[in-house]
Amino acid sequence: MSRIICFGEIMLRLSPPGYLRFVQANSFDATYGGGEANVSISLANYGMDAAFVTKIPDNSIGQAAINSLRQYGVNTDFIVKGGSRLGIYFLEKGASQRPSKVIYDRSNSSIATAGEGDFDWDFIFEGAKWFHFTGITPALSENVRKITEKACIKAKEKGLTVSCDLNYRKNLWSTEKAGKVMGQLMEYVDLCIANEEDAEKVFGIKAENTDVTGGQLDTEGYKEVAKKLKEKFNFDKVAITLRESFSASHNNWSAMLYAEDGFYFSKKYFINIVDRVGGGDSFGGGLIYALINQYDLQEAIEFAVAASCLKHSVEGDFNHVTVDEVKTLIKGDGSGRVQR
Numbered sequence: 001m002s003r004i005i006c007f008g009e010i011m012l013r014l015s016p017p018g019y020l021r022f023v024q025a026n027s028f029d030a031t032y033g034g035g036e037a038n039v040s041i042s043l044a045n046y047g048m049d050a051a052f053v054t055k056i057p058d059n060s061i062g063q064a065a066i067n068s069l070r071q072y073g074v075n076t077d078f079i080v081k082g083g084s085r086l087g088i089y090f091l092e093k094g095a096s097q098r099p100s101k102v103i104y105d106r107s108n109s110s111i112a113t114a115g116e117g118d119f120d121w122d123f124i125f126e127g128a129k130w131f132h133f134t135g136i137t138p139a140l141s142e143n144v145r146k147i148t149e150k151a152c153i154k155a156k157e158k159g160l161t162v163s164c165d166l167n168y169r170k171n172l173w174s175t176e177k178a179g180k181v182m183g184q185l186m187e188y189v190d191l192c193i194a195n196e197e198d199a200e201k202v203f204g205i206k207a208e209n210t211d212v213t214g215g216q217l218d219t220e221g222y223k224e225v226a227k228k229l230k231e232k233f234n235f236d237k238v239a240i241t242l243r244e245s246f247s248a249s250h251n252n253w254s255a256m257l258y259a260e261d262g263f264y265f266s267k268k269y270f271i272n273i274v275d276r277v278g279g280g281d282s283f284g285g286g287l288i289y290a291l292i293n294q295y296d297l298q299e300a301i302e303f304a305v306a307a308s309c310l311k312h313s314v315e316g317d318f319n320h321v322t323v324d325e326v327k328t329l330i331k332g333d334g335s336g337r338v339q340r
Contacts, residue, residue: 013030040074042282046285057081164191250270
């Protein structure tokens with residue numbers, strides 16, 4: 001089985017219990033998560049050989065983060081230890097018309113202060129088939145931008161398929177800086193994954209007749225977005241998740257995949273959200289799994305969307321669902337009836 005390499009930051013997630021607000025909380029639930037780590041968990045759950053690459057502090061908190069990956073079967077052999085701290089993010093879960101809120105405490109984390117010499121990409125990519133990163137990772141620091149670029153160059157030299165989720169984060173960098181850096185990295189990317197806002201924020205490519213905050217998406221507009229992205233960067237495939245947000249608790253969820261032979265749209269799911277953090281990552285993990293296993297493109301986008309639909313029902317960043325559970329939903333059984 002060929003290995004999938006995911007590179008990025010894993011963080012400690014601290015959340016008030018249930019739907020309490022920060023100002024109400026007397027305790028916080030502690031879990032771990034982060035874009036590429038979430039993808040590696042999904043892939044490992046599906047039985048794939050997934051490895052996560054990062055740098056963490058050489059202390060008990062860093063080890064706890066490693067343990068959170070290992071317990072679900074992720075290969076942690078390439079994780080480097082060093083630096084001073086693990087990044088933290090605080091999550092206040094929204095409900096109804098009150099949005100979720102995230103506060104980051106990740107400055108000078110171990111991965112953000114990593115150096116190019118920390119990672120031997122020739123060794124890491126030996127026997128690998130796929131490399132995945134997100135737009136969050138090169139935004140962490142100039143050092144990590146250089147490391148990400150070096151990884152992409154080496155991945156292409158070794159014939160790996162490279163995927164990237166644009167994942168724009170306004171608190172990490174400006175749209176101008178994101179566009180410049182990500183534009184350079186897209187040279188190495190085969191599969192580009194974006195949501196309803198990323199293409200506009202990073203590359204200024206906007207879908208017409210769409211109001212994200214009003215829950216109105218126009219599929220024809222996103223066809224044009226995908227076409228422009230593919231033409232600009234010569235991607236093999238472009239995937240765009242389509243979230244219609246009616247409230248923090250209720251969304252419509254679907255996606256589109258664009259390849260040389262045309263557009264593929266998934267079924268649309270109406271979801272009652274338990275935890276939406278990691279929803280996009282679970283989509284990416286599902287899509288990578290389906291494409292590596294040579295699903296046809298319609299099957300691939302259906303698998304990815306169903307997997308991420310189920311993730312919205314799972315607490316925490318990680319998507320704890322199986323291939324069989326995803327396939328059951330695809331076949332139309334979304335009743336939620338007790339399985340005995």
